[in-house]
Amino acid sequence: MEPFDCAEVPAIALLAAVQLAARQRATVLSVQAGAERAQLLRALGASAVIDRKTETILDAVRGLTEGRMASVVPDPVGGASLDASILSTRAFGRVPLIGNASQAPMRPDVWHATFSGAP
Known part of the structure; x- marks a missing residue:
């Protein structure tokens, strides 16, 4: 398995993932809601925190990675979050x-992802 250089880590439940990815010198983009959580994630090593309530995750990741996108995106939420991941x-x-915290049916749109022209 190749090492990763940029990880988008959603959900406050993945604090250890933020720390481990930062320790590997990856650029860690964490998806959260709220300033208090963002401050904690930055202290743990997140390079940037995307506020899911005020930002579009896809646009934020595209901008923060200069269009390269993330090499690893762990998804503990499932449902609609899986398509964004x-x-x-x-x-x-x-x-x-890593789970399905949303408890929504997971029907990922891999067809769209395959032909979307994403890098």
Whole structure:
């Protein structure tokens, strides 16, 4: 498995993932809501925190990575979050599914991701 250089880490539940990715010198983009959580994530090593209530995750990841997208996007939420995770991942990137906190049916739109022209 190749090392990763940019990870989008959603959900406050993945604090250890933020620390581990930062320790590997990855650029860590964390998706959260709220200034208090953002401050904690930055203290743990997040390079940037995307506020899911005020920003579009896909646009934020595209901008923060200069269009390269993330190489690893762990998804503990599932549901609609899974589509955003897939689209935020670069070609040949990885989207480990860590759970389904949303409890919504997971029907990822891999067809769209495959032909969307994403890098």
